[in-house]
Amino acid sequence: MTRARTLLLHLSVCLTLLVLDLWTKAAIFRFLGAEVIERPGTTPVLRAERDHVIFPGFALEAAINLGAFNGMLSGVPWLLLGMAVVAAIGTLVIALLPPRMPVTLSVALGMIAGGALGNLYDRVTYGAVRDFVKWYVGDYVWPNFNIADSGIVVGVSLILLHEIRLSRRERAARAGSTPEAGDLEPDES
Numbered sequence: 389m390t391r392a393r394t395l396l397l398h399l400s401v402c403l404t405l406l407v408l409d410l411w412t413k414a415a416i417f418r419f420l421g422a423e424v425i426e427r428p429g430t431t432p433v434l435r436a437e438r439d440h441v442i443f444p445g446f447a448l449e450a451a452i453n454l455g456a457f458n459g460m461l462s463g464v465p466w467l468l469l470g471m472a473v474v475a476a477i478g479t480l481v482i483a484l485l486p487p488r489m490p491v492t493l494s495v496a497l498g499m500i501a502g503g504a505l506g507n508l509y510d511r512v513t514y515g516a517v518r519d520f521v522k523w524y525v526g527d528y529v530w531p532n533f534n535i536a537d538s539g540i541v542v543g544v545s546l547i548l549l550h551e552i553r554l555s556r557r558e559r560a561a562r563a564g565s566t567p568e569a570g571d572l573e574p575d576e577s
Contacts, residue, residue: 401498409506422450452516472508499543506536
């Protein structure tokens, strides 16, 4: 894709994910009767009325995260804010550097940017990130997450898959053989 199309796709994916993330957080927190309460100079507190089990192993549960995954880096909020800004700007720069960008990478970078901006909004507005998706098996509970987190994970996964496929093609080209049909992705130009 050309730079202009890459920019349009990147911004479209980014803004779509951002709007979806902020809308779902607001709607589900309202549905669950949850509210983030901020007091100047203190840590935000969550007030929640209930959880909602969708099916065994999956529920909607309001939670706040002061850090990154499972609360990591909660003592350095400025670092998390900076990382979100760098991710949002960095993905745009990376998308626009090459004269042509594969669709997969443009979508992936847009997802990472949208996720970073969704969580950045929460950190600035609430002092913590609002999470609501809960997966569990018996007593094992995966840390709650949100649409922004999912966008970041899917975006990074798409980049890794793209790079694995590219590496397979390059190895096959060096070996002088043709890669298997499943190893090639269609031309995304």
